[in-house]
Amino acid sequence: MSQNPLITDAPCGVLLIDKEPDMTSHDAVAICRRQLKFKKIGHCGTLDPMATGLLMLVIGKATKIQDLLMSEDxxxxxxxxxxxxxxxxxxxxxxxxxxxxxxxxxxxxxxxxxxxxxxxxxxxPMVSAIKKNGVPLYKLARKGIEVERKxxxxxxxxxxxxxxxxxxxxxxxxxxxxxxxxxxxxxxxxxxxxxxxxxxxxxxxSGKFTVDRAMTAADLKTATAEDIKNSLISLAEISLMRGA
The missing domain is CATH 3.30.2350.10 (Pseudouridine synthase)
Known part of the structure; x- marks a missing residue:
């Protein structure tokens, strides 16, 4: 039986983005999903909207190493x-x-x-994504509620x-x-x-990854699916970078 070509051709790897101001981490994921027409995409570590710089998107099977990549300095x-x-x-x-x-x-x-x-x-800080009883602290902060944080x-x-x-x-x-x-x-x-x-x-x-290798946010917005696939860092390269 032949393999489903959608599975065979599914993108896989890490995409480095140089986030621009006022873009959220979720925005970057949403743009990438739209350009690739592919849903299995996550990000490694939220950047505040005002912040710029390195945002790592994990795509396809690379989502399995999301926690590992997030744990690095x-x-x-x-x-x-x-x-x-x-x-x-x-x-x-x-x-x-x-x-x-x-x-x-x-x-x-x-x-x-x-x-x-x-x-x-x-x-x-109160304005953070950490959750208290399932509610992000920033949502409580918007209501003027301050709670004790560990x-x-x-x-x-x-x-x-x-x-x-x-x-x-x-x-x-x-x-x-x-x-x-x-x-x-x-x-x-x-x-x-x-x-x-x-x-x-x-x-x-973040870990072994630096922003000088990242795709700009402007380029991401106009990138084709092929452009994004060609910019992905493969799982094999990541393994070599990390000395695994």
Whole structure:
């Protein structure tokens, strides 16, 4: 009996997307499903709408390694703005508090970052996809409801402050799965005594995958099914990349 050609030709692999601002992770999946006319597509790790950078889509049989890919360390570049605290810990919500920003030295700012190296606990923000009794926290936050969140273990392996122009501080951070860069910025601002929020974010790496290999969001929107298939990273290549 001959095989069903739809099964034989089913796309399989990982597609790297350079997400644009205001696009959700779900948007990227929906566009890819439409272009491929194929439903079995997921994503590895949500990026907030304001964030840009690496979003990994798993297609076909590659969905079986979704959890494995999501568990790997990430690298982000970002900007925190000192002196302004917001409800969501980023620029996407209302200002909660404003404080004057002292004339910090580079050493003082570096000392605040240095506190968050190695393993530590982080309390997830209310505006997050974590669920409480089956309801995402961000839906509760929209209703003005705040609930207790469990702190969870995360870690930072390395960081770099790339620009200081108070009130803005640009940085790069290498971190674990489940790390909230918004909370990182917020907590550093609290330690400095003036507050802070995350005003820009870009994911540049996830595990062995980097954004410089990614298809732009604009190209994804106009890509043919063949374009997408030709851009897929195969399961065999992923196995070699990971040393499996």
């Amino acid at each position: 990430k690298e982000y570049t970002g900007t925190m703005t000192l002196g302004i605290t917001t409800g969501s810990q980023d620029k996407e919500s209302d200002i909660v508090e404003e404080k004057e920003v002292p004339p910090f030295t580079d050493e003082e700012i570096d000392a605040a970052f240095k506190k968050y190296v190695g393993p530590f606990e982080q309390t997830p 702190a969870r273990a995360v870690y930072v392996t390395d960081y770099e402050i790339t620009r200081t122009a108070v009130p803005e501080v640009d940085f790069k951070v290498n971190c674990s799965k489940g790390f909230y860069v918004r909370t990182y910025a917020h907590d550093i601002g609290q330690d400095l005594g003036c507050g802070a929020h995350l005003s820009a974010l870009r994911r540049t790496r």
